[in-house]
Amino acid sequence: MKAAKRNLIIDICAGFFCGVVIITGFLQWIFYPHQGSGPGGGFILSHAQLYNLHFAVSMIALCFVVIHLLLHLTWIRHCARTPGKKSRHLKINIGADVAGTVCGVVSLISGLVLWIVYPLGISGKGHIFFLGQPYAWWYDIHFFSAVLFTIFLAVHLILHWNWIKRNCSYML
Secondary structure, three states: OOHHHHHHHHHHHHHHHHHHHHHHHHHHHHHOOOOOOOOOOOOOOOHHHHHHHHHHHHHHHHHHHHHHHHHOHHHHHHHHHOOOOOOHHHHHHHHHHHHHHHHHHHHHHHHHHHHHOOOOOOOOHHHOEEOOEEHHHHHHHHHHHHHHHHHHHHHHHHHOHHHHHHHHHHHO
């Protein structure tokens, strides 16, 4: 299999699962606001089902993103080794990718804290502190880092749009 086709398949899978993560996270935010698990306003999934779906799909998306990064490790090393010889487009690309990675890592860590330390259904979430911070702080960090990650993911897609169009049309 050619590298471009392999990359495209991995990128499509990563994009699909990242999209599902974004959608399930947004649905949780809309239907099950932060401190309670409430009835959900008639949503088809319970809070627990949506919560578990969001977590499971997040782990699948993480695997595809890690594979994506590993496949592009040569490009990452090249950019890191040649700091002065970069076009403006490449500098924006690197900045957006680094910022998106940082936001993704913060979102991952805060999501794991929410999953492990404050599992769904635990009573008294506001009274439990992890690393000196309550549940609401971790929730807000997770939410805002996820929103920023989504923005940087969109910037990443925009910056690579010509590659996406070229390879999608080539493969079809």
